[in-house]
Amino acid sequence: MRRARSLLVALGAVVLAGQPAHAQDADASFDAVIKALRDLGDQVKAQTEPGSVDRAQGYRYVLRRLEMHNDAFLPESDAWHPIIDRCPTKLCKYGFDNPDAIYNMVKPLDPALTYRLKGNRGTVPYITFQQFSIGGGKFNTGGQLESKDLALDAKGNFDIILGPENTGNHPNFIKMGPGQSSQLLIRQMMGNWLTDTEASLAIEVVDPAPGTPRSAPVLSAAQFEMGAQALARFIAATGPLYRKIILAEPVNHFDAAYEQIDDGGFPTNFKNTMQYEVNADEAVLIEIPAVEAAWHNIQLGTLWGEAPDYATRLISHNITQAWKDRDGVLRYVIAQTDPGTPNWLDAAGNPRGGVFIRWQTPKQQVQKPKVTRVKLALLRTLLPKDHPRVTPAQRAEQLRLRFLGYNRRMNPIDPPK
Numbered sequence: 001m002r003r004a005r006s007l008l009v010a011l012g013a014v015v016l017a018g019q020p021a022h023a024q025d026a027d028a029s030f031d032a033v034i035k036a037l038r039d040l041g042d043q044v045k046a047q048t049e050p051g052s053v054d055r056a057q058g059y060r061y062v063l064r065r066l067e068m069h070n071d072a073f074l075p076e077s078d079a080w081h082p083i084i085d086r087c088p089t090k091l092c093k094y095g096f097d098n099p100d101a102i103y104n105m106v107k108p109l110d111p112a113l114t115y116r117l118k119g120n121r122g123t124v125p126y127i128t129f130q131q132f133s134i135g136g137g138k139f140n141t142g143g144q145l146e147s148k149d150l151a152l153d154a155k156g157n158f159d160i161i162l163g164p165e166n167t168g169n170h171p172n173f174i175k176m177g178p179g180q181s182s183q184l185l186i187r188q189m190m191g192n193w194l195t196d197t198e199a200s201l202a203i204e205v206v207d208p209a210p211g212t213p214r215s216a217p218v219l220s221a222a223q224f225e226m227g228a229q230a231l232a233r234f235i236a237a238t239g240p241l242y243r244k245i246i247l248a249e250p251v252n253h254f255d256a257a258y259e260q261i262d263d264g265g266f267p268t269n270f271k272n273t274m275q276y277e278v279n280a281d282e283a284v285l286i287e288i289p290a291v292e293a294a295w296h297n298i299q300l301g302t303l304w305g306e307a308p309d310y311a312t313r314l315i316s317h318n319i320t321q322a323w324k325d326r327d328g329v330l331r332y333v334i335a336q337t338d339p340g341t342p343n344w345l346d347a348a349g350n351p352r353g354g355v356f357i358r359w360q361t362p363k364q365q366v367q368k369p370k371v372t373r374v375k376l377a378l379l380r381t382l383l384p385k386d387h388p389r390v391t392p393a394q395r396a397e398q399l400r401l402r403f404l405g406y407n408r409r410m411n412p413i414d415p416p417k
Contacts, residue, residue, distance in 0.1 A: 067092075079113060085103075087103040088101075096242075096354065096356045111181075116160070162174045190318070190409065193408060299345075312402070313348050314344050325384050
């Protein structure tokens, strides 16, 4: 997914900026970050209407850049002590953050070292492991592994070796390509938020000199100056990125059946994107012939490339959650108010936004979705006669369970039964 690449490029920017021609003053470096935020805020003001939801979301998007990327540029960790980050959080949002995905970023890694990643597979439908490196002034996709190829013991436990060579012929091996810095992105795709168990993870260096005490370095003035300057440049370079991408998409139709990921996402992932436009008295009906796949979902996003609140609103449906009609078609309805259909996509006050569809390892040909903009009063004329009607009480229960599942994902240790 695009979001993953953006994060990885951010990490690489630290390395690529790691040899400044002249040392920067700490005060000036701090001021550079503030200026980058101010400049991005000015772009929000220039591109949105006063008092609009779009402007409020834009300003929030600016402020989230600090929480989202600060750890990438100003960490207190090193390649001997890589950290396993976990997303989602309420602020971990960028590039169509997937409501169903748990993202784990393992960083920083040294491509010359060897690491052992241990864990238990859990029960999520699909997992991918993908290594990235920064070197030669560019972003490189390294080795990868997906859950169907993961060797497990009888209890579902695994260990993966990451390194330059698989000297022990390990069954779970990810080759780390050469570079100045490396990181591992793990994507865990949830199905049922109330019952799926995510994989557990732990990592350590296969130490060539065991017993040698090591600690991560203390943040120095020089490191802060370098990291803050890189953070400022990243904010300036990527701030409006997703808005430009979304506004360039077709409105209320898809140009093709799908697009295969080629920008740093996992190679077995197929996606489709469009921009939706819907008024308060309208609906946008998206009809997708279902195919068998390891995983699938559809979601909405703001014009700033963030998923709206998916804890209390139905802005997404995955392959487990979605209703499929008897003719094998998945019918999703984008509307500002509840249309009484099972696969409602709540526009959440956004008259315009983005739509992102994902298919993970589809086993049949993915077909082009059909999109129809229609008055809400006429929506039922386009649906099969036996398409379910969702009552307010049923919707309330659907949202109640969704919120419980969301909180379980935020705090993934189940209470005692």
